[in-house]
Amino acid sequence: MQWYTLLAKVEHTRNDEIRQHLNKLQRNPYQGVTLYCTFDVFGDWDICLWFSADDNDHAIKFVKDYIANIPGVVRTYTLPATPIKEYVENW
Secondary structure, eight states, X not given: OEEEEEEEEEOGGGHHHHHHHHHHXXXXXXXXXXXXXXXXXXXXXXXXXXXXXXXXXXXXXXXXXXXXXXXXXXEEEEEEEOOSOOSSOOO
């Protein structure tokens, strides 16, 4: 299992629509992918997702098919991440 941080830039006129779309995603929206949290963020990016995937292929397909295709998502940036320390057990 690999962890990922996904950052998304969105059209601000579609913020509510995009949040509604994200709220409808299931915990396991795609085979081999588990969502843990979605956030509003400030600065250069607007939304952040934390998720895990069985491998990079599952992560790429999830981002391409489920996030990048949301109307109003302008750009995504996905970072594979390795935990240093987990503060919350059993997400």
